[in-house]
Amino acid sequence: FEANAAAKCIKGDRKAPYTIGWANIYSVPTWMKQTQGTIEAEVETLKKQGLVDKLVVTDAQGDANVQIQQIQSMIDSDVDAIILIAGSSTAPARVIADACAKGIAIINFDSLVDTDQVTAKVNTDSSQWGDQAAKFLIDAIGGKGKILILNGPAGVSVSDDRRKGADAELKAHPDVTVLAETNTPYNVAPAQEAVTSLLFANPEIDGILSLGGALSAGAVLALDKQGRDQVPITGENARQFLELWKEKGLKSWATMQPNWLGAFAAYTAVQALEGKDVPAFVKIPLPVIDNSNIDEYLARAKDFPADGYIYSPYDEELFKKLLAQK
Amino acid sequence: MAPLLAARGVSKSFFGNPVLRDVSIALQPGRVHALLGENGAGKSTLINLLSGALRPDGGTIEVDGRAVARMTPALARQAGIAVVQQELSLTASLSIAENIGLGAYPKRFGLVDYSALAARAKAACELVGLHEPLSTPVGQLPLGRRQMVEIAKALYRKPRVLILDEPTSSLSATETKILTDLLERLRSEGIAILYISHRLNEVMKLCHHVTVLKDGICTADRSLEGTDAAGLVRLMVGRDPGDLFPQWRPSPSPATAISVRDFSAGLMRDVDLDIRTGEVLGIGGLVGQGQEDLLLGLYGAIPARTASATVNGAPGLPGGVPRANALGLAYVPADRKREGLHLIHTITTNMMLPAFARLPALKLRSRRAERETARGLATQLGIKGDLARQAQALSGGNQQKVALAKWMPHDPLVLLLNDPTRGVDVETKREIYLMLRAFAAAGKAVVLLSSDTPELVHLCERVAVVREGRIAAMLERAALSEEAIVSAAMGAENRKVAA
Amino acid sequence: MSTVSSARPAGALYWPVQARRNIGVRSLFLVVLAFLIAYGFLFPGLFSASGFAKFTQSWFPLALVAMAQAILMLTGGISLAIGPTVSLGAVIAATTMAGPLGVTGGAAAVALTGLGIGAATGFIVVRLRLPAIVVTLAGSFIIGGAALLILPRPGGAIPEWLSDLLAGDTPTAFVLLVAIVLLWKLYLATPLGLSLYAAGENPVGAYRSGVPVDAARVAAYAISGLLSTGAGLFVAAQTGSGDPVIGAAFTLNSIAAAVLGGIGFLGGQGTMRGALAGSLLLSLMISVMFFLGFTPVAQYVAQGLIIIGAVAIPQFRKVQ
Amino acid sequence: MTGWKDSAGGRRVMAILSSRPFLTVAIVAAVWIAASFASRGFGAYGHLRYLVELGAVIGLVAAGQTFVVIAGGIDLSVAAIVTVSAISLPLLSWQADPTGLAPVLAVLALTTIIGLVNGLGVALLRVHPMIMTLAMATFLQGLLIIIAGGSAVTAENPLVHWLGNARPAGIPAGVLLWVAVSMIVLTVMHATPFGARIFAMGANPLAAALSGVPVTSTTLAVYGISGFTSGLAGVLVLGMNGQGYVGIGDPYLLASIAAVVLGGTSILGGLGTYAGTIPGAILLVTITALITVVNASPGWRSILFGSLILGLLLLSGREQARR
Ligand SMILES: Nc1ncnc2c1ncn2[C@@H]1O[C@H](COP(=O)(O)OP(=O)(O)OP(=O)(O)O)[C@@H](O)[C@H]1O
Ligand SMILES: Nc1ncnc2c1ncn2[C@@H]1O[C@H](COP(=O)(O)OP(=O)(O)OP(=O)(O)O)[C@@H](O)[C@H]1O
Numbered sequence A: 001f002e003a004n005a006a007a008k009c010i011k012g013d014r015k016a017p018y019t020i021g022w023a024n025i026y027s028v029p030t031w032m033k034q035t036q037g038t039i040e041a042e043v044e045t046l047k048k049q050g051l052v053d054k055l056v057v058t059d060a061q062g063d064a065n066v067q068i069q070q071i072q073s074m075i076d077s078d079v080d081a082i083i084l085i086a087g088s089s090t091a092p093a094r095v096i097a098d099a100c101a102k103g104i105a106i107i108n109f110d111s112l113v114d115t116d117q118v119t120a121k122v123n124t125d126s127s128q129w130g131d132q133a134a135k136f137l138i139d140a141i142g143g144k145g146k147i148l149i150l151n152g153p154a155g156v157s158v159s160d161d162r163r164k165g166a167d168a169e170l171k172a173h174p175d176v177t178v179l180a181e182t183n184t185p186y187n188v189a190p191a192q193e194a195v196t197s198l199l200f201a202n203p204e205i206d207g208i209l210s211l212g213g214a215l216s217a218g219a220v221l222a223l224d225k226q227g228r229d230q231v232p233i234t235g236e237n238a239r240q241f242l243e244l245w246k247e248k249g250l251k252s253w254a255t256m257q258p259n260w261l262g263a264f265a266a267y268t269a270v271q272a273l274e275g276k277d278v279p280a281f282v283k284i285p286l287p288v289i290d291n292s293n294i295d296e297y298l299a300r301a302k303d304f305p306a307d308g309y310i311y312s313p314y315d316e317e318l319f320k321k322l323l324a325q326k
Numbered sequence B: 001m002a003p004l005l006a007a008r009g010v011s012k013s014f015f016g017n018p019v020l021r022d023v024s025i026a027l028q029p030g031r032v033h034a035l036l037g038e039n040g041a042g043k044s045t046l047i048n049l050l051s052g053a054l055r056p057d058g059g060t061i062e063v064d065g066r067a068v069a070r071m072t073p074a075l076a077r078q079a080g081i082a083v084v085q086q087e088l089s090l091t092a093s094l095s096i097a098e099n100i101g102l103g104a105y106p107k108r109f110g111l112v113d114y115s116a117l118a119a120r121a122k123a124a125c126e127l128v129g130l131h132e133p134l135s136t137p138v139g140q141l142p143l144g145r146r147q148m149v150e151i152a153k154a155l156y157r158k159p160r161v162l163i164l165d166e167p168t169s170s171l172s173a174t175e176t177k178i179l180t181d182l183l184e185r186l187r188s189e190g191i192a193i194l195y196i197s198h199r200l201n202e203v204m205k206l207c208h209h210v211t212v213l214k215d216g217i218c219t220a221d222r223s224l225e226g227t228d229a230a231g232l233v234r235l236m237v238g239r240d241p242g243d244l245f246p247q248w249r250p251s252p253s254p255a256t257a258i259s260v261r262d263f264s265a266g267l268m269r270d271v272d273l274d275i276r277t278g279e280v281l282g283i284g285g286l287v288g289q290g291q292e293d294l295l296l297g298l299y300g301a302i303p304a305r306t307a308s309a310t311v312n313g314a315p316g317l318p319g320g321v322p323r324a325n326a327l328g329l330a331y332v333p334a335d336r337k338r339e340g341l342h343l344i345h346t347i348t349t350n351m352m353l354p355a356f357a358r359l360p361a362l363k364l365r366s367r368r369a370e371r372e373t374a375r376g377l378a379t380q381l382g383i384k385g386d387l388a389r390q391a392q393a394l395s396g397g398n399q400q401k402v403a404l405a406k407w408m409p410h411d412p413l414v415l416l417l418n419d420p421t422r423g424v425d426v427e428t429k430r431e432i433y434l435m436l437r438a439f440a441a442a443g444k445a446v447v448l449l450s451s452d453t454p455e456l457v458h459l460c461e462r463v464a465v466v467r468e469g470r471i472a473a474m475l476e477r478a479a480l481s482e483e484a485i486v487s488a489a490m491g492a493e494n495r496k497v498a499a
Numbered sequence C: 001m002s003t004v005s006s007a008r009p010a011g012a013l014y015w016p017v018q019a020r021r022n023i024g025v026r027s028l029f030l031v032v033l034a035f036l037i038a039y040g041f042l043f044p045g046l047f048s049a050s051g052f053a054k055f056t057q058s059w060f061p062l063a064l065v066a067m068a069q070a071i072l073m074l075t076g077g078i079s080l081a082i083g084p085t086v087s088l089g090a091v092i093a094a095t096t097m098a099g100p101l102g103v104t105g106g107a108a109a110v111a112l113t114g115l116g117i118g119a120a121t122g123f124i125v126v127r128l129r130l131p132a133i134v135v136t137l138a139g140s141f142i143i144g145g146a147a148l149l150i151l152p153r154p155g156g157a158i159p160e161w162l163s164d165l166l167a168g169d170t171p172t173a174f175v176l177l178v179a180i181v182l183l184w185k186l187y188l189a190t191p192l193g194l195s196l197y198a199a200g201e202n203p204v205g206a207y208r209s210g211v212p213v214d215a216a217r218v219a220a221y222a223i224s225g226l227l228s229t230g231a232g233l234f235v236a237a238q239t240g241s242g243d244p245v246i247g248a249a250f251t252l253n254s255i256a257a258a259v260l261g262g263i264g265f266l267g268g269q270g271t272m273r274g275a276l277a278g279s280l281l282l283s284l285m286i287s288v289m290f291f292l293g294f295t296p297v298a299q300y301v302a303q304g305l306i307i308i309g310a311v312a313i314p315q316f317r318k319v320q
Numbered sequence D: 001m002t003g004w005k006d007s008a009g010g011r012r013v014m015a016i017l018s019s020r021p022f023l024t025v026a027i028v029a030a031v032w033i034a035a036s037f038a039s040r041g042f043g044a045y046g047h048l049r050y051l052v053e054l055g056a057v058i059g060l061v062a063a064g065q066t067f068v069v070i071a072g073g074i075d076l077s078v079a080a081i082v083t084v085s086a087i088s089l090p091l092l093s094w095q096a097d098p099t100g101l102a103p104v105l106a107v108l109a110l111t112t113i114i115g116l117v118n119g120l121g122v123a124l125l126r127v128h129p130m131i132m133t134l135a136m137a138t139f140l141q142g143l144l145i146i147i148a149g150g151s152a153v154t155a156e157n158p159l160v161h162w163l164g165n166a167r168p169a170g171i172p173a174g175v176l177l178w179v180a181v182s183m184i185v186l187t188v189m190h191a192t193p194f195g196a197r198i199f200a201m202g203a204n205p206l207a208a209a210l211s212g213v214p215v216t217s218t219t220l221a222v223y224g225i226s227g228f229t230s231g232l233a234g235v236l237v238l239g240m241n242g243q244g245y246v247g248i249g250d251p252y253l254l255a256s257i258a259a260v261v262l263g264g265t266s267i268l269g270g271l272g273t274y275a276g277t278i279p280g281a282i283l284l285v286t287i288t289a290l291i292t293v294v295n296a297s298p299g300w301r302s303i304l305f306g307s308l309i310l311g312l313l314l315l316s317g318r319e320q321a322r323r
């Protein structure tokens, strides 16, 4: 019994090979599928090292209540670690605390939970995302002009954080007028519809602050279809958007929520179980895509699904470096 | 003496069509008052006015001689008025007792007092001869028994005025007898009874006073003293009636239309039956012994088994309704609202449905031809009303005619009829009877399931009496009489009960 | 044959009536029982106090919304706004209970909101004769919007003790469920409650029999709203906080549970115990599939098959 | 003076003017005019054209939904079918077929089969339509996990691209497709025995069966049609977005039901017409577009959207009393 195991929730009574539970919120979207791919690849590696013997996957079908039940089942079946994308930033807090109390390593990534009863949280900084995107756009339109803001679904922390992150920059530039804001799922079709309507309502648009997912592709398509000139636009690493970016010669900037967050979470869980100290929060620096490196990304495009995301490369070295940061 | 309940000069229109014009009626205690009229004359509408289900456009409703400003069902109930609608007010998933007490449950601490309910419901049930456990869901009862529940429900409220709208139309002779005895007793206790029926012999036996409606106008309001059945019909239709039952002679050389051996379907078990061309084969017996299943099984509407069968020359049972239709079978159900008609569709559409079912699915329709066919059928059967209106706007009898009419263009070889004259006025009955016999005379077969025993006696070559899922007796024409049918239906050992 | 009923004392009507209402859902009960046994076998911890407590907690909100949907369907209605109503209940609880209103005040606010929303919906559907399915579809946007106004992103708080009481290691949820079922039985034994069935199956006949049909239906909507926001309160306690979109999945799940449980769409058909069994099956299914090690793909397929099977098998038996 | 109203032609005109579909058309026109005053650009030809183009997708899904609802059922799997169609089409690209027609036909066959399976469950297993189609949607989610993200290359199907982007004679190809489908649907619904059977089944399935309506095959056909039109909508939406993704069909489930009911078709079955669904679909996209340009918080927008639907329902969605 290693009484002073370093990381939170870890009691040190669990021995390799470990069983890892992946409590996914919804496994059908392509982003999730890609993420699962990185987790499975990582688990294969860890299996070879004799550290993991099983990966248990649950899919809450989008329902945060079901996710709670499934995490409970993971606790009941005594998995050694749970990696988790939360369906709600608050809902699973209590069940996670239970798991933590039972000495299960909990690595929460992508959509985070408002509790510190986890071994580690792994994510990019949503607020910084909004801030950097706003910076780029305001810069690109010369510090003044009329913009649209496209944001993800309402009532969800991630979209709310990204939007709030943009506030400071917007405030600092009173000459930037926000014509309209929308909340849609992070998908092409609803964004295209919304932007088309906004185009007709607003004859003059200088830029589009798009805060993730495939929203930007929808906006570009809308401009294109209505015969309007493309304007500076921010976005994420959705393959369709990156391809449109190149094709239309956009003035753009994109960042990403790398799919390898999943692999990294699995890696971190095992490290923690092995008694290593892991930071309570691993901040993943936002990889930036701009005109300087877009071609590198597009060169790898064929390895990714057409409706998927082209993520930055990763390896164990990167993981080690991330874990070492304080 | 002031009448317990009266209507004074009431009028009612639907969508501008006058249905009742200046009608008056007075219900006296201790009197059974008959309300007669052809289908669509306005009887049910008048009842709805009396019981507050509808408001009159003009005229007044009086209780105990005092005008009621605005009659509602609730007021009517308080005034001791109970209406027996035709199985209209029951809820299939509730038990007999819960149905009987519906809207007037005995309460204790705000809850339904099931003990009191059981006691009172049981008393009401015994009056009408209902012996099923009170906890039986009404949905599990056959039609005739449901009607008795409906009557028990009215009695449960200890009414001063009891209104019955065609209570016997789905009752067998035995049940009818129980009911008429009961009404006689209630009358002698001073209750005012309003009785609607198209069965004139019942009316003659039971009633003392009659009001006759014709096209919404009151054409007679008089004592029944010294009136005979023919006189009644004359009052209703305004001219001399012919015989209700047509004269006919059996066709000479019958062949077999349908033949089944060891036939089982629903309640029916191992029945052998031959249906001949050119005959009207009656199916009789107490309600709910499996007669309906026999028809439905032959028609392919419910699963059926048989050792061997031929249907119009083809071997085997049809096994499905479309196939049965193709073999020349047609079926007219008893419960026209639930099984026979599409109430929210127009009369024309209803009449055309069997054609739609048969025509090639994507052939273009001709509205004009449909209208003409429908018009022809309406004329042939005397169906009144705008054919572009919904079928639910028709009175019960006219709905029945539509349910029958829709098969006529298809010239069926075998007509399977399930109580086709239920709720049909005498004139129409006669027309239907004539049609049936003409049908048989043309060498086709008619299977007539009926709860109206005289109908069986007067129209059929043979009557199969069904009891407990088997054909208890096959009565040939020479042996046909109401007594024979009833005693076969009861079974020998139960004869005493019937008497 | 008449002796069966006449020999009994008249007081013995209530229980036979209850017993005969079971008939349609017996095979579902068997399926649920099979799943329960399988679950107990796969996870013996179920029989410990805390295992049982957790199990009933994950079932509880679904049970409530299944009841909320069933009571509407019994009157011939339906609601597509159950999910947002749950969310609204949750955010109201999470924003009031830790504040000056306190737990009592917050619970009252949740209850009143549920009753009010339900009654308003009922009034619109019943008195204005609009189709329930679209009224409640529109309502789902309005109610969901209100939840977003109160709490634009997940947050708020529920007092720790309340969370521990309702969703700790004690089977409070189960006790609550039993209490709610008893209350429902009590309601069904009132004239207004019992007339639900008549008002749903045969409104014209019921009206003519003196049943306050409209009142019965509006009351059903109000109760349904109360159950929904109540489920929201529980979810908030279970999660310790509020989330404005937490209830989304409950809308379809409540319908699935009710229909699995034999509640018909035309009104008047089915029983609450059936709806509860349906919700239990949906909830059990998730855990059992986990312990059987189903992959997500297998989970989706099996879920579809189980739902269809549970509805189709009794039908098959009927035909035979 | 009053004469024309009583003439046969006059009566027909009056009947049309007071019909549900016409009422819905009138509401659409009113909303368009009002919105054009409120927001510049709303009434621009290009914008209205775009609204109709968007309406085409809902309209196609709602075509099958109208059939199903009139037949007394409901199809909750349409959204999943749209997604399956849009996702699986890129997987099927055959070099041998330069037109791109073959993959489209293959996908439509697939979605029609999915619909037929729904029909089988409803007609033969007697599973309630809501449950059957809900289970089917769950089922298709499983299928999607398998096929989603499977295409490494963007599907460049010329036919699909044309459908989503071309504007022959200034009219979007999708709208032309919708017009063609509408004509066929209206004809089948109101001018063929098959259509009459559907109405009969919806109004009273028992009476329909006893009248010889082949209930099983008609039910199969109805759900098959719904699968087909949803598949067609998937193809169109794929063309309009250039890329399918999981969830692309999600908005169309509730929209299709709302369009059907706003168009005056009774959710209880047996009464209604696709002629009402068409303006119903356009009405829905119009409201969505209006909400988009309103500057308000998400909560208020949602409330506004719900209130508008409710208000319009008051105008057009009254249920007729039935017994
Ligand atoms: N609510 C209504 N709307 C339109 N028409 C109606 C309505 N109720 C009754 N009618 C019409 O009023 C007339 C009288 O109907 P009513 O039911 O009173 O006839 P009835 O005498 O009871 O006939 P039957 O002997 O067939 O039962 C019929 O022509 C019927 O079509
Ligand atoms: N369009 C309509 N809307 C509402 N009610 C209608 C309509 N058409 C008819 N009715 C009602 O239906 C009744 C006519 O049919 P109904 O079947 O009730 O008559 P009935 O005499 O009771 O029938 P039965 O002969 O089967 O006993 C009328 O009394 C009227 O109240």
Ligand SMILES: [Mg+2]
Residues within 6 Å of the ligand: B043, B044, B045, B165, B395, B396
């Ligand atoms: Mg009548």
Ligand SMILES: [Mg+2]
Residues within 6 Å of the ligand: B044, B166, B395, B396, B397, B423
């Ligand atoms: Mg009648």
